[in-house]
Amino acid sequence: MHIRTRFAPSPTGExxxxxxxxxxxxxxxxRHHGGVFYLRIEDTDQSRLVSGSAxxxxxxxQSVGITWDEGPDIGGPYGPYVQSERLAMYRQAAGQLIAEExxxxxxxxxxxLTQLREDLSARKLPPKYDGHCRARTDVPEEGSVIRFRISxxxxxxxxxxxxxxxxxxxxxxxxxxxLLKSDGFPTYHLAHVVDDHAMMTSHVIRADEWLPSLPKHAxxxxxxxxxxxxxxxxPLLLGAKGKLSKRDGDTNVSQFLQWCLPDALVxxxxxxxxxxxxxxxxxxREELIAAFDVTKVxxxxxxxxxxxxxxxxxxYIRRMDPDTLATxxxxxxxxxxxxxxxxxxxxxxxxxxxxxxxxxxxxYFQPYMQEAPLAWKKSTLxxxxxxxxxxxxxxxxxxxxxxxxADAERVVKAWMADRGLETGETLWPFRVALSGKxxxxxxxxxxxxxxxxxxxxxxxxxxxxxx
RNA sequence: GGCCCCAUCGUCUAGCGGCUAGGACGGUGCCCUCUCACGGCACAAACCCGGGUUCGAUUCCCGGUGGGGUCACCA
Numbered sequence: 001m002h003i004r005t006r007f008a009p010s011p012t013g014e015x016x017x018x019x020x021x022x023x024x025x026x027x028x029x030x031r032h033h034g035g036v037f038y039l040r041i042e043d044t045d046q047s048r049l050v051s052g053s054a055x056x057x058x059x060x061x062q063s064v065g066i067t068w069d070e071g072p073d074i075g076g077p078y079g080p081y082v083q084s085e086r087l088a089m090y091r092q093a094a095g096q097l098i099a100e101e102x103x104x105x106x107x108x109x110x111x112x113l114t115q116l117r118e119d120l121s122a123r124k125l126p127p128k129y130d131g132h133c134r135a136r137t138d139v140p141e142e143g144s145v146i147r148f149r150i151s152x153x154x155x156x157x158x159x160x161x162x163x164x165x166x167x168x169x170x171x172x173x174x175x176x177x178x179l180l181k182s183d184g185f186p187t188y189h190l191a192h193v194v195d196d197h198a199m200m201t202s203h204v205i206r207a208d209e210w211l212p213s214l215p216k217h218a219x220x221x222x223x224x225x226x227x228x229x230x231x232x233x234x235p236l237l238l239g240a241k242g243k244l245s246k247r248d249g250d251t252n253v254s255q256f257l258q259w260c261l262p263d264a265l266v267x268x269x270x271x272x273x274x275x276x277x278x279x280x281x282x283x284x285r286e287e288l289i290a291a292f293d294v295t296k297v298x299x300x301x302x303x304x305x306x307x308x309x310x311x312x313x314x315x316y317i318r319r320m321d322p323d324t325l326a327t328x329x330x331x332x333x334x335x336x337x338x339x340x341x342x343x344x345x346x347x348x349x350x351x352x353x354x355x356x357x358x359x360x361x362x363x364y365f366q367p368y369m370q371e372a373p374l375a376w377k378k379s380t381l382x383x384x385x386x387x388x389x390x391x392x393x394x395x396x397x398x399x400x401x402x403x404x405x406a407d408a409e410r411v412v413k414a415w416m417a418d419r420g421l422e423t424g425e426t427l428w429p430f431r432v433a434l435s436g437k438x439x440x441x442x443x444x445x446x447x448x449x450x451x452x453x454x455x456x457x458x459x460x461x462x463x464x465x466x467x
Numbered sequence: 468g469g470c471c472c473c474a475u476c477g478u479c480u481a482g483c484g485g486c487u488a489g490g491a492c493g494g495u496g497c498c499c500u501c502u503c504a505c506g507g508c509a510c511a512a513a514c515c516c517g518g519g520u521u522c523g524a525u526u527c528c529c530g531g532u533g534g535g536g537u538c539a540c541c542a
Contacts (some may be wrong), residue, residue, distance in 0.1 A: 212536070283493055302479065438502065
């Protein structure tokens, strides 16, 4: 069988962390099998459309490196890939079911339906449609909906899912659900079945919240006489309390991308609810594709651990080449008018310390400010300044400035050993003279960053004005 | 409430009848060290409960409990 999976978002907002994972799994499954991954826009709810949303969704997928083979922007053999452009197909399909008496028209008013549900739930009965219009033949087309008829002969429905296994549902709990709305647009149920059949979808990979309506979909496929796709219902992503939501902070992908590398985010999200049975934590895109197996996706929900994402992002940062990292940071933080070489060196210094791209220390780009005392622990300012004076003289006469921090360390430490200078009393003032901070990269790193001129300038400033 | 899903450290997880129950994040301690990170080492931390099945259950079955989802002319 040829593998075809899809991501079918409704254009009503931003790409959410949960949708990213759903998409990623569908994408990985297709890529793993050399199949097709396509995009379909589900814009059947006229009232909830958000303009520009579909475009943003696609942009965000691109920004995390998820590519599709067919879609609204690039077309493909089974288009159109936008549901509002496929209305004729849904109407035709619904009409066919009416002709076969597997569906019927209903013009019950919203008021009646609401009343009905209220009465039913007041009596502690499941709120379902009472079949008022089931036998009617006089329902006008105008303003009415088409409902699916749950056969009265049906007792059990067996559905199957490749991560949950078989599920058997009592048909009595099923409702005569709406297929076609009165505005002529299909409901999700109809559109899903018609499209995934027409578009040859082999695997429907979607969130667990769809599981309760799986029997409807199965019944529809059977009513049409179509082969059902393989279903994979993914466990939900949970926040602090229940389904991941705004309560847990902004969970939009764009929000994460402000501080997180796309590859780290993908790596992180891939391992939420699935893992290839090892102790490896970091996977390249290729490794994910090679290892992915939908049937090994967990059936239990996963709480999102944002701290681990930060850690993972740090790991990715450490593995990057400094120039690439520098460009990633440049787009996210204000680097003032730092010149390229200086910025690149600052990035090298911060690379082992950084977890969030947006947390790059600002002091590199700001005027010098002494915030920590020059004196080391129990030592005194006088001693600190004596050391700095000696150090300045030594650095001053250096013929060649160290090429890198390790060089600087070697040279200065040799000199210190020579003079019998204690490290804390010397290096602490040295570092504070350069950074002004309680915590910062080391003095050798900073001397390399600033170069001879600026290093000497800062030393002199500390000797004269330092406290 | 009906229906459905789920259940290993706080969190993500390995485990697929016999293990000192492994790893990662986070936490703690130590080492490295001028500070902060990085890195290294160590420690604390889990099989929800009750019945079965079995020589033997974290693992299989049933029940309970707990958590979650879903019950629209939304997806």
